Amino acid sequence: MTHQLIENVFGKAFSNPILDARHDSAQFPVPSTNLAMTTDSYVVRPLFFPGGDIGSMAVYGTVNDLVMSGAHPLYLSCAFIIQEGMPMETLKRVVSSMRTAAEQCGVQIITGDTKVVERNEGDGLFINTSGIGVIESALKIAPQSVRPGDVVLLSGDIGRHGMAIMAVREGLQFDSVIESDSAPVHEPVLRLISAGIEIHCLRDLTRGGLAAALNEISESVKARISVEEQSIPVREDVHAACEILGMDALHVANEGRFIAFIPARDATSALQILQQHPVSVGSTVIGTVSETLPPMVTLKSAIGTSRILDMPSGEQLPRIC
Amino acid sequence: MTHQLIENVFGKAFSNPILDARHDSAQFPVPSTNLAMTTDSYVVRPLFFPGGDIGSMAVYGTVNDLVMSGAHPLYLSCAFIIQEGMPMETLKRVVSSMRTAAEQCGVQIITGDTKVVERNEGDGLFINTSGIGVIESALKIAPQSVRPGDVVLLSGDIGRHGMAIMAVREGLQFDSVIESDSAPVHEPVLRLISAGIEIHCLRDLTRGGLAAALNEISESVKARISVEEQSIPVREDVHAACEILGMDALHVANEGRFIAFIPARDATSALQILQQHPVSVGSTVIGTVSETLPPMVTLKSAIGTSRILDMPSGEQLPRIC
Numbered sequence: 001m002t003h004q005l006i007e008n009v010f011g012k013a014f015s016n017p018i019l020d021a022r023h024d025s026a027q028f029p030v031p032s033t034n035l036a037m038t039t040d041s042y043v044v045r046p047l048f049f050p051g052g053d054i055g056s057m058a059v060y061g062t063v064n065d066l067v068m069s070g071a072h073p074l075y076l077s078c079a080f081i082i083q084e085g086m087p088m089e090t091l092k093r094v095v096s097s098m099r100t101a102a103e104q105c106g107v108q109i110i111t112g113d114t115k116v117v118e119r120n121e122g123d124g125l126f127i128n129t130s131g132i133g134v135i136e137s138a139l140k141i142a143p144q145s146v147r148p149g150d151v152v153l154l155s156g157d158i159g160r161h162g163m164a165i166m167a168v169r170e171g172l173q174f175d176s177v178i179e180s181d182s183a184p185v186h187e188p189v190l191r192l193i194s195a196g197i198e199i200h201c202l203r204d205l206t207r208g209g210l211a212a213a214l215n216e217i218s219e220s221v222k223a224r225i226s227v228e229e230q231s232i233p234v235r236e237d238v239h240a241a242c243e244i245l246g247m248d249a250l251h252v253a254n255e256g257r258f259i260a261f262i263p264a265r266d267a268t269s270a271l272q273i274l275q276q277h278p279v280s281v282g283s284t285v286i287g288t289v290s291e292t293l294p295p296m297v298t299l300k301s302a303i304g305t306s307r308i309l310d311m312p313s314g315e316q317l318p319r320i321c
Numbered sequence: 322m323t324h325q326l327i328e329n330v331f332g333k334a335f336s337n338p339i340l341d342a343r344h345d346s347a348q349f350p351v352p353s354t355n356l357a358m359t360t361d362s363y364v365v366r367p368l369f370f371p372g373g374d375i376g377s378m379a380v381y382g383t384v385n386d387l388v389m390s391g392a393h394p395l396y397l398s399c400a401f402i403i404q405e406g407m408p409m410e411t412l413k414r415v416v417s418s419m420r421t422a423a424e425q426c427g428v429q430i431i432t433g434d435t436k437v438v439e440r441n442e443g444d445g446l447f448i449n450t451s452g453i454g455v456i457e458s459a460l461k462i463a464p465q466s467v468r469p470g471d472v473v474l475l476s477g478d479i480g481r482h483g484m485a486i487m488a489v490r491e492g493l494q495f496d497s498v499i500e501s502d503s504a505p506v507h508e509p510v511l512r513l514i515s516a517g518i519e520i521h522c523l524r525d526l527t528r529g530g531l532a533a534a535l536n537e538i539s540e541s542v543k544a545r546i547s548v549e550e551q552s553i554p555v556r557e558d559v560h561a562a563c564e565i566l567g568m569d570a571l572h573v574a575n576e577g578r579f580i581a582f583i584p585a586r587d588a589t590s591a592l593q594i595l596q597q598h599p600v601s602v603g604s605t606v607i608g609t610v611s612e613t614l615p616p617m618v619t620l621k622s623a624i625g626t627s628r629i630l631d632m633p634s635g636e637q638l639p640r641i642c
Contacts, residue, residue, distance in 0.1 A: 022541070023463050024389035024525050025359035027456060033354055038346035039398035039451055040434045068345035077360035077451045081402070113449075115364045117640065128434075130360055130398045130451035135348060142344050204345050220343070319438065 006082070006091070006114050013095045014078070014102070014109040026110040028075065032134040036071035038062055039130040045319040047094065047125060050164050051179030054127055055097035057255055060184045061206070061321065062131040063105045067186045068202040068258065070141040070193055071133030073105060079113040083124035094125065105184045107131070137193050143220035145200040146261045148291040152225060153260040153270060155185065156282035157233035158210050162252035163241040165320055172244060174237045183256030188277040192260070197270045201261040205254040206321055208312045212251070213259055214287075214297040215311040222295045227287035227309065230302045250299075251312040253320045261289065327403070327412070327435050334416045335399070335423070339431040347431040349396065353455040357392035359383055360451040366640040368415065368446060371485050372500030375448055376418035378576055381505045382527070382642065383452040384426045388507045389523040389579065391462040391514055392454030394426060400434040404445030415446065426505045428452070458514050464541035466521040467582045469612040473546060474581040474591060476506065477603035478554035479531050483573035484562040486641055493565060495558045504577030509598040513581070518591045522582040526575040527642055529633045533572070534580055535608075535618040536632040543616045548608035548630065551623045571620075572633040574641045582610065 011019070018028045042058040059076065066073040078098065082091065102109055139145075164180040166172070185204075192199055203213040210232065218225045234242075234249045242249050256279060262270055267285055274283035297309040332340070339349045363379040380397065387394040399419070403412065423430055460466075485501040487493070506525075513520055524534040531553065539546045555563075555570045563570045577600060583591055588606055595604035618630040 021463055021465070022537075024386040024523075025357040025392065025452075025454070027355070027357050027390050027392075027461075027463065030351075030354050030356055033351050034348070035351055035453075036346040036348050037396060037398060037451075037453065038432050039400045039449065041400045041402050041436050041449060043402060043436045043438050065345040069348050071346065071348075075358060077358060079360045079362045079449050079451075081362050081364060081447055111359050113361045115362050115447075117364050126402055126447070128360065128362060128400050128449040128451075130358075130400075130449075131346075132356075132358065132453060133346070140348075142342055142348065144342070202345075216343075 009092055009095055010112055013099045016108045018108060018110040028110060030074065030134055032136055034135040036066050036069040036133045036135055038065035039128065040065065041126055041128045042321060043126050043319050044321055046168055049168055049180055050177045052182035053094060053097050054125065055094035056101040057182050058127040058129045059098055059101035059105060060182055061255060062129040063107060063184045063186055064204050066131050066133035067189045068204050069135060070137055070139050070199065071135045072190065073107050073131055073133040073186055075110045075132050076102065076107050077111045077130045078109045079128040081115050081117060081126040083117055084119040086124040105186060139193065139199055141199050141202055143201050143217050146217060146221040146223065146289055147200060148223055148289050149264055150200055150261045150289040151264050151267045151285050152227065152287040153262065153283055154232060154286045155258050155274060155280040157235050158205065158254055158257055159234055159238040159242060159249035159252040161255040162317055162320055163238045166245060166317060167241055172241055174240065176237060178237050178241060181254050181256040183279045185256060185258055185279055188274050188280040191273050192270055195269065195273055197266045198263055199260055203259050205257040205259065207253050209251045209253055211309050211312055214309065218295045218297050224290050224292040224295060225287055225297045226290060227297065227299050229299050231284055231286045233282055233284065250309065253317065255321065330413055330416055331433055334420045335430040337429045339429060349431060351395065351455055353457055355456040357387050357390040357454045357456055359386035360449065361386065362447055362449040363642060364447050364640050365642055367489060370489055370501055371498045373503035374415060374418050375446065376415035377422040378503050379448040379450045380419055380422035380426060381503055382576060383450040384428060384505050384507055385525050387452050387454035388510045389525050390456060391458055391460050391520065392456045393511065394428050394452055394454040394507055396431045396453050397423065397428050398432045398451045399430045400449040402436050402438060402447040404438055405440040407445040426507060460514065460520055462520050462523055464522050464538050467538060467542040467544065467610055468521060469544055469610050470585055471521055471582040471610040472585050472588045472606050473548065473608040474583065474604055475553060475607045476579050476595060476601040478556050479526065479575055479578055480555055480559040480563060480570035480573040482576040483638055483641055484559045487566060487638060488562055493562055495561065497558060499558050499562060502575050502577040504600045506577060506579055506600055509595050509601040512594050513591055516590065516594055518587045519584055520581055524580050526578040526580065528574050530572045530574055532630050532633055535630065539616045539618050545611050545613040545616060546608055546618045547611060548618065548620050550620050552605055552607045554603055554605065571630065574638065576642065
């Protein structure tokens with residue numbers, strides 16, 4: 001019964017000709033033989049939070065990972081692990097949110113799976129989405145393409161997703177509710193590509209935040225990245241929440257923010273394009289890449305001192321994404 | 322620390338140029354624009370069982386789902402949800418099994434994800450694999466292609482996977498241990514295709530067993546499928562275990578068995594090809610498709626009586642795959 005109900009819920013919400021064929025695997029054509037593929041499991045708690053929920057996040061997160069390769073996202077798979085006793089209404093809300101998110105991103109959910117496991121103390125839902133997209137541009141958008149002289153663009157203020165989750169969990173109250181930045185970033189990124197901006201690398205700022213993303217790239221390309229602390233937008237309420245919880249906004253997870261590495265000559269045009277889209281209206285240049293060794297990320301403060309920005313150690317926030 | 326260790330375990334075991342680029346999504350070319358995609362989460366308990374384990378199963382299961390579309394499996398994603406406190410040695414055994422299985426199937430694991438969740442009473446590991454493959458033949462292998470007059474081939478004896486799991490869980494003892502049939506079936510299926518057998522449909526016999534697969538196809542094509550009970554191979558120990566547990570082997574899950582719908586004229590050649598491969602050496606013709614309405618699956622017993630073979634109601638065995 002449960003299985004049938006679930007099938008109906010998912011099958012109806014996500015209906016499209018490829019999914020509706022209901023075979024062991026989905027069959028479909030792609031417009032190019034250059035592909036990107038990614039996978040992510042979403043285990044965030046609570047399932048619903050200010051600014052988002054596990055369903056839309058599971059779509060946006062996987063779409064964003066595809067876009068970070070410069071791919072045009074096309075198709076998602078969706079696998080649910082549900083604990084017995086999970087209310088059907090909750091599941092329906094999540095599925096409805098996924099459907100809306102998929103429509104917004106122009107992707108189709110073409111294959112899926114459902115497993116039901118024993119009830120335990122958890123609140124009962126994990127979602128895995130894998131995605132594929134096609135890479136239509138000749139750009140090789142990857143850490144290996146970053147060059148000394150590249151500038152680093154950041155697509156907006158940081159720390160909101162992590163602090164939105166923590167504020168709910170810790171019962172923090174502010175004048176206004178901190179809303180997650182959870183959002184798809186395919187539109188501004190694909191516009192950069194069509195405009196001919198020579199993007200070298202893109203990176204989603206999820207677990208580990210801006211600090212982890214910068215350190216990973218620095219390590220990959222063996223180059224130093226120097227960032228200006230005062231150029232990094234952090235909202236006042238996020239800053240306050242971080243202070244109360246003893247966290248650093250640079251380490252906090254985001255779900256709708258990315259950094260872009262591009263040649264300095266393209267910085268102005270790129271910023272203009274990004275700032276025209278609501279999801280990246282707060283884009284700004286935050287740093288540069290230099291040949292100086294050893295590879296590391298340095299952060300220059302407002303008063304001119306410079307310090308090493310380390311990789312976050314350990315997982316700051318469990319069940320954040 | 323844990324995260325780093327996991328990254329090292331996974332990164333080292335699955336290393337290949339596409340994965341090693343370690344970007345938000347994997348970038349790779351495919352040799353055709355006709356693709357198949359599938360996803361499955363594996364939640365089987367125990368993690369290790371006679372004849373297999375969750376790791377190899379997570380590879381074989383997804384490979385088999387791709388093959389059921391006639392696709393040549395190429396790439397897998399792999400997402401782990403791990404409970405805190407899971408022994409690293411267990412994880413390493415699972416990962417090592419996945420690597421061996423991937424090599425055996427000629428697929429590469431090109432992108433992955435790891436989430437760690439709170440400890441609870443469970444034994445701590447879920448694996449999702451999604452896969453993509455290329456469809457190089459002009460055949461449209463899908464339920465919609467089944468025709469009246471088609472014969473139904475079954476690739477071997479049924480019920481072993483489910484009974485292997487249940488025997489462990491229930492502590493049943495037999496003269497010999499029942500081993501799961503968990504195995505990849507890409508080789509015999511791809512040989513059928515290269516040999517020019519006009520395959521109409523293939524279906525993996527997993528949850529719900531042979532009965533569910535036959536009913537799903539019957540429902541999809543609105544045709545009656547008539548099956549001879551005595552032609553369906555069930556091993557003596559599996560039969561005994563089913564009797565003890567009050568189960569029907571026709572409803573029990575398999576992990577290395579499939580049915581094929583093909584025109585009657587191709588049956589002999591197809592059987593010859595299948596019987597040459599160890600994984601499908603026990604292949605046999607079990608039934609036929611007829612136009613008779615309403616769509617249903619009928620089972621003819623040894624003594625000549627006929628009964629309706631229903632869809633299994635509910636989940637017979639939780640955490641079986």
